[in-house]
Amino acid sequence: MRIAILSTNKVISASELIVATLRTDLVPVPVSVEFAVKHTKELEQQLVSGAELLVTDIPHSFEIVYANPVKSQTIKEDGRIGGISCIAVLKGCKKLLDSASNATVLDQTSFNAAYRACGASNIRLGEDIPLPEFICLKGRLPTERLALYLQQEAAVICFKDLKISVLKLDAIFKQDPILKLDPSEVQWIDSKVLEKHQKSSYVAVDTDGTIIGDDTTTQGQSVIQKAGLDARQLKNLEKVLIPRGIVHRPLNFELNGGDLIEIDKKNYVILTAAHHVETGAIGGNVGTETKLWLASL
Structure with a gap:
């Protein structure tokens, strides 16, 4: 996984990167990356809250919302190896994760307008739907309010065609599947109790x-x-997505939350796609995978 620091054009090397997970979800902030690097003075100065990153081939910069130097339990050359743990989201989404500093009240609006009014002023949604009203009072969490109105409109926010978009659940299941799998490739979740609690x-x-x-x-x-x-x-x-199974696949950045997968002639939507890389830079596992959580309507 390629991670570059925009201010210095520094690409974090495989010898510096310890672990990284690029995640796409069906949530108000649908793209994030979590990673840890070996501690150096140079990286500690550059990997700070607000720093911008470029990740893989995504043509939008990410903004660090959490950066924390830590000490690992690994000993090398008579000392504990230090690291820096970071979380970043698409630039412009950071204010959606903080309590609202002002009240937002919109009437006969859209999710794009609500998104921008809550602080994501440089975000332009790729696809959008009407919204009868939107209210987020001062001190409330914008992502929580967006999720509430998404549920009322039977819609989700996803990262589609490299853009943040709002799609109706019915529209998602009218897409063509991006992949076909055999049922044996899925770790199925079969729980009637769980299903009843979620609906x-x-x-x-x-x-x-x-x-x-x-x-x-x-x-x-x-x-x-x-x-x-x-x-x-x-x-x-009452239109809800019920988790049905988990799939482990070779690393594939083309699979993302909101895509459809066909299994035994039935379509399932990807709730979360986690693209995971472990380099073994400080020992331990080495490998890559894409992990998918699937759901049905």
Whole structure:
């Protein structure tokens, strides 16, 4: 995995990099990279909060949101080997991870407008959908509020075609699969209890006192009341992605959260794609892999 520090054009070498994981998810901040390097004075000065990075072939810079020098338990030349542990997200997304400094109230808007109003001012969404309203009060976490409204619209944020995009869940499952796998390649998650806990029914009370929504459930599922939502939004809340399995593949940066995989003529969406590299720079394992978490609607 290639990681370069933008300010100095320094490429972190394989002898300096210890471990790295590039992750794409279906969450409000859909791309992140976590990595650790061997400690040097040069890297400690350059790998600081706010520093910009270039990662693999992604044509957008990343911004470090966490940098922490640590001491490992590995002894070399009579001393403990030091390291620097870092987490970075796409540049512009950092403010979405902090409590809002101002209230944001939007009406008849879009997720792109909400994203930018919460602090990601240089982000332009590749695909977008309308949003009836968006409210994030001062002190609230923007990512939490974005996730709430995404759920009400039965949508997710993903990293598609090298851009942050908002897609309806129904639209995701209308895509063509990027890969076909044999069922034997999947570590299946088969738990009816887990499924019941992840799916609920939602109801609201209309102004005339009538109940909106479907309060019927199977045994073990909950019924949750949501104030101020219409029938469309309540129905959207019941569209959820249920984890179904985990796949380990050779390193492949082309597989990302939001892509479809076909298994035994059924499509599954990638919830999370983690591209992992271990160099063995301080001993230990050496290898690469892509780990996928799959879900169905």
